[in-house]
Amino acid sequence: xxxxxxxxxxxxxxxxxxxxxxEILAVTNVLRSGWLTTGxxxxxxxxxxxxxxxxxxxxxxxxSNTAGLHLCVEALGIGxxxxxxxxxxxxxxxxxxxxxxxxxxxxxxxxxxTLCIDTHKLEKAISARTKAIIPVHFGGVAADLDxxxxxxxxxxxxxxxxxxxxxxxxYNGKAIxxxxxxxxxxxxxxxxxxxxxxxxxxxxSNKDLARRCRIMRLHGIDRDIHSRFTDNKSSWHYDVIxxxxxxxxxxxxxxxxxxxxxxxxxxxxxRQSISNKYDAAFADIPLDTIPSSENGGESAYHxxxxxxxxxxxxxxxxxxxxxxxxxxxxxxxYTPLHxxxxxxxxxxxxxxxxxxxxSHYARSLSLPIFPxxxxxxxxxxxxxxxxxxxxxxxx
Ligand SMILES: *Cc1c(COP(=O)(O)O)cnc(C)c1O
Numbered sequence: 566x567x568x569x570x571x572x573x574x575x576x577x578x579x580x581x582x583x584x585x586x587x588e589i590l591a592v593t594n595v596l597r598s599g600w601l602t603t604g605x606x607x608x609x610x611x612x613x614x615x616x617x618x619x620x621x622x623x624x625x626x627x628x629s630n631t632a633g634l635h636l637c638v639e640a641l642g643i644g645x646x647x648x649x650x651x652x653x654x655x656x657x658x659x660x661x662x663x664x665x666x667x668x669x670x671x672x673x674x675x676x677x678x679t680l681c682i683d684t685h686k687l688e689k690a691i692s693a694r695t696k697a698i699i700p701v702h703f704g705g706v707a708a709d710l711d712x713x714x715x716x717x718x719x720x721x722x723x724x725x726x727x728x729x730x731x732x733x734x735x736y737n738g739k740a741i742x743x744x745x746x747x748x749x750x751x752x753x754x755x756x757x758x759x760x761x762x763x764x765x766x767x768x769x770s771n772k773d774l775a776r777r778c779r780i781m782r783l784h785g786i787d788r789d790i791h792s793r794f795t796d797n798k799s800s801w802h803y804d805v806i807x808x809x810x811x812x813x814x815x816x817x818x819x820x821x822x823x824x825x826x827x828x829x830x831x832x833x834x835x836r837q838s839i840s841n842k843y844d845a846a847f848a849d850i851p852l853d854t855i856p857s858s859e860n861g862g863e864s865a866y867h868x869x870x871x872x873x874x875x876x877x878x879x880x881x882x883x884x885x886x887x888x889x890x891x892x893x894x895x896x897x898x899y900t901p902l903h904x905x906x907x908x909x910x911x912x913x914x915x916x917x918x919x920x921x922x923x924s925h926y927a928r929s930l931s932l933p934i935f936p937x938x939x940x941x942x943x944x945x946x947x948x949x950x951x952x953x954x955x956x957x958x959x960x
Contacts, residue, residue, distance in 0.1 A: 577945055579894030580756045583937035588824040595820045603783070606816035610823050614766055617733065617826065618742040622768045623775045626819060627782050630729045630752030630765035632812035634699070635662040637725045637748045637767060640777035641697060643668050648694040650722075652682040652708075653902045653914075654922045655701045659727050660902055663699075671695070672903055672912070674919040679856055680870070680898075681708035683921070688716050697723040697747070704898070705758065705865030706856035707736035710744055723747040728768075730867035732758050733829050737862065742768040753818075756935075758832065758865050759825035761818035785809030835936035836866035839943055843869055843932065846947040850954045851877050855929075868898055871950065872929035879957040881930055887953025888930075893946055896931045 595606060607626050615624040627633045643649060645667035651660050653672040660670040673686045680703040687698065698717060700708040710726075717724050728734075729752035731741040742749040748771065753764035769775050780787050785807035814822075825832075847854055851874040856864060873879055881897070888895050901922040903914035916923040932946055 574892055574945075576892045577894055577933055577938075577942045579896050579931075579933050580935050581937055582755065582760075583935075584821075585824075585828070588821055591820040591824040592817055595817050598816075601817055602815050603813045604816045606819035606823065607814050610814075610819040610826070611766075613823060613826055615768065617829070618740045618768050620739070620743040620745075620770065622742060622770050623772070625767040625769075625775060625778050625782065626814035626822075627765045627767060627778075627812045628814055628818070629754065629763055629812075630727070630750050631658040631662060632782070632810065633750035633765040633767040633778075634658065634725060634727060635665050636778040636781050636810070636812060637750065637774065638662055638666050638668070638697065639781055640774045641723050641725075641747070643696050646694060647696045648692060649696060650682075650687060650690050650698045651902075652701050652703075653919050654680050654703065654899055654925070655727065655902065656729070656899060657902060657905065657908075658729075659699055659701055660908065668696070669694075669912070670908075672908070672914065672919070674921045675703070675925075676709075677921050677925065678853075679703060679706055679708070680922075680925065681706070682713070684709050684712040684716065687713070691716075691720050691722070695720065695722060697725055699725045699727050701727040701729070702731040702734065702741060704856045704868035704870065705730045705734045707731070707734065707741060707862045710736050710746070714744070714746065717746075725750065728752075729754075729757065729765075731865050733833055733863075734865035735863045741862075741865075745770060747771060748774060753822055753825075758836075758867050759822065759829050761814070761822040761825070764814050764818045764822060780806065781809040782812040783809060784811065832936045833865055836934050837864070839934050839938055840864075840866050840869055842943055843934075843947065846951065847871065850951060851958070852950075852954060866934060869932045869934040870898055870929055871932060872925060873954070873957070875924075875928075877928075877954070877957050880927055883957065884930055884950075884953060887956070888949055891945065891949035891952075893949045894933055897926075897929070898931045899926075901926055 611624040647668040649663045654675040663670040724746035726749040728749040748769040751766045753761040853872040855870040902908045
């Protein structure tokens with residue numbers, strides 16, 4: 566090994582987890598408590614999360630956002646022959662849960678400035694078989710919920726918000742989750758805005774949907790049926806009303822979630838400050854930055870995506886090369902679903918059907934934006950991006 570290679574600057578990671586002592590203590594307290602699985606911590610987490618959303622919503626904790634989305638389409642009775650509209654610029658989970666119940670996702674292209682579903686194209690995608698829309702609030706900026714709700718009302722469709730990026734975020738002054746859609750589903754995966762390691766939360770004001778989700782997240786077991794006829798709630802009696810799933814959250818996860826919930830607003834502000842620094846530093850170079858704040862809401866600042874403007878003679882691969890040379894971590898959000906082989910083959914999807922996401926994908930990547938980033942790391946990302954993009958411009 567040469568002297569030089571040992572002196573290479575340390576990597577700026579795309580994401581770095583940073584838990585606080587209070588969070589670690591909350592988890593170890595559960596480990597000492599003698600109760601690990603769904604119990605008092607989960608109940609408390611649900612109550613506290615619902616209060617943060619407001620509007621008297623009900624919150625149902627599950628072991629992932631994917632599980633939560635699945636429970637919602639199951640509870641709505643969506644099945645074979647039905648269609649559910651999804652944006653193609655999302656993680657595959659948004660669409661796969663539609664296949665879990667035997668229905669078909671219908672993919673719709675996104676708006677170039679928000680990467681959220683294009684509501685004009687959405688309306689054209691509606692057929693007699695359409696049952697629901699699953700909008701994604703990309704990067705934590707709300708999709709155009711007013712327009713989506715108007716369309717859903719007109720065609721009598723359910724709206725299940727994929728709010729995996731959106732805690733805490735607002736739209737029209739109210740939290741995502743508080744807008745009276747059928748349901749909103751949040752993610753607490755390790756690199757999401759708050760985390761339980763793996764976890765998710767369904768938020769809804771629909772009592773029937775909530776009840777079905779609670780039953781189906783744990784084997785289809787219905788304890789209420791028995792407890793209606795007896796005072797003894799600890800009875801071993803229960804009924805099973807359907808072949809349910811194993812989607813419950815553990816108390817270990819919920820204890821971490823409760824501690825993270827207390828810090829959620831502070832973590833959001835830390836991400837916002839990084840986003841503001843990036844915005845200022847890239848204002849004079851030919852980059853689109855997404856999401857910029859749109860739709861009159863506060864973003865959760867989950868992602869910071871940069872895209873080379875069309876007049877720049879370079880591609881994502883060239884950007885990647887520049888960042889790799891300076892040891893800067895990055896990611897890509899997302900490979901549009903129509904470019905992934907399962908979806909492409911199953912539904913005969915072509916790039917030409919999705920011009921916005923296809924072109925976005927060719928020219929964009931996501932920069933690190935995590936709360937424990939040091940100023941020196943932010944500065945290194947900024948100078949690497951500026952240097953790389955400026956090198957693409959004619960001399
Ligand atoms: C992370 C993510 C999911 C899946 O969340 P899990 O909690 O890992 O199941 C779904 N949709 C989007 C848009 C995501 O980013």
